[in-house]
Amino acid sequence: MSKxxxxxxxxxxVAAAAHAKDAPxxxxxxxARVHAYDDAQVKGxxxxxxDLLADDYVLVNSRGHRQTKAELIADFVKPGFRLEPFTxxxxxxxxxxxxxxxxGVATLRGVDDGQAFEVRLRxxxxxxxxxxxxxxxxxxxxxxxx
Numbered sequence: 001m002s003k004x005x006x007x008x009x010x011x012x013x014v015a016a017a018a019h020a021k022d023a024p025x026x027x028x029x030x031x032a033r034v035h036a037y038d039d040a041q042v043k044g045x046x047x048x049x050x051d052l053l054a055d056d057y058v059l060v061n062s063r064g065h066r067q068t069k070a071e072l073i074a075d076f077v078k079p080g081f082r083l084e085p086f087t088x089x090x091x092x093x094x095x096x097x098x099x100x101x102x103x104g105v106a107t108l109r110g111v112d113d114g115q116a117f118e119v120r121l122r123x124x125x126x127x128x129x130x131x132x133x134x135x136x137x138x139x140x141x142x143x144x145x146x
Contacts, residue, residue, distance in 0.1 A: 026093055026095055026100075026102075027095065029134060030095065030100055030102075030127065030129075030134045033052060033127070033133070033134040033135075034102050034125075034127075034134075036048060036052060037049075037052045037125070037136060038086070038088075040052060040076075041076055041083055042083050042084070042085050042086070044076045044077045044081065044082075044083070046073050046076070046077045049069075049072070049073045049076060050069075050073065051133075051135075052135060052136060053069045053072070053073070053135060053136050054069070054128065054130065054135040054136065054137045055069060056069075056137065057069040057072070057135075057136060057137055057138070057139075058137075058138050058139075059071075059072050059138075059139045059140075059141070060139070060140050060141070061141055062119065062121055062141045062142055062143045080111070080112065080113045080114060081110070081111070081112050081113075082110045082111045083108060083109075083110040084108075084109045084110050086106045086107065086108055086109070087106065087107075088103075088104040088105070088106050089104055089105045089106065090104045090105045091103070091104040092104055092124065097129075098128060098129040099126070099127060099128050099129070100126075100127040100134070101124055101125070101126055101127075102124075102125045102127060103122070103123050103124035103125055104122070104123070105120065105121065105122050105123075105144060106120070106121055106123065107119070107120045107121075108120075108121060119143060120143065120144040121141045121142065121143060121144065122141070122142050122143075122144055123139060123140065123141040123142075124139065124140050125138075125139050126138040126139070
């Protein structure tokens with residue numbers, strides 16, 4: 001590697017590190033709630049979902065249908081439904097004083113009514129801090145093109 005190539009590589013590395021250092025951190029209470037939300041979906045934990053979702057929560061699912069908080073919870077806790085743990089790729093993390101967009105891409109696998117499923121979704125969860133707690137107020141999900 002030439003000295004100029006090494007210098008360019010070092011400058012890129014330093015610039016990237018400085019940018020990461022300056023990037024806003026996700027508040028610890030929001031990060032904990034985001035983790036709890038993912039966990040509650042996998043476990044089908046209705047009580048946790050009721051706490052994590054705002055009463056006026058709206059989901060626009062990957063089929064373009066609108067769902068309420070009660071409908072979403074019913075889907076996650078119905079007999080015959082199981083969601084496997086998932087990893088969020090290409091994370092989107094935008095935070096301001098009382099709101100945030102947390103999203104990315106996830107491959108969801110599980111079983112619904114005895115039928116295995118796998119779907120790759122791009123999603124955005126809109127979070128708002130209400131009465132001292134972060135809650136999901138809106139989710140938009142769309143299928144990733146194949």
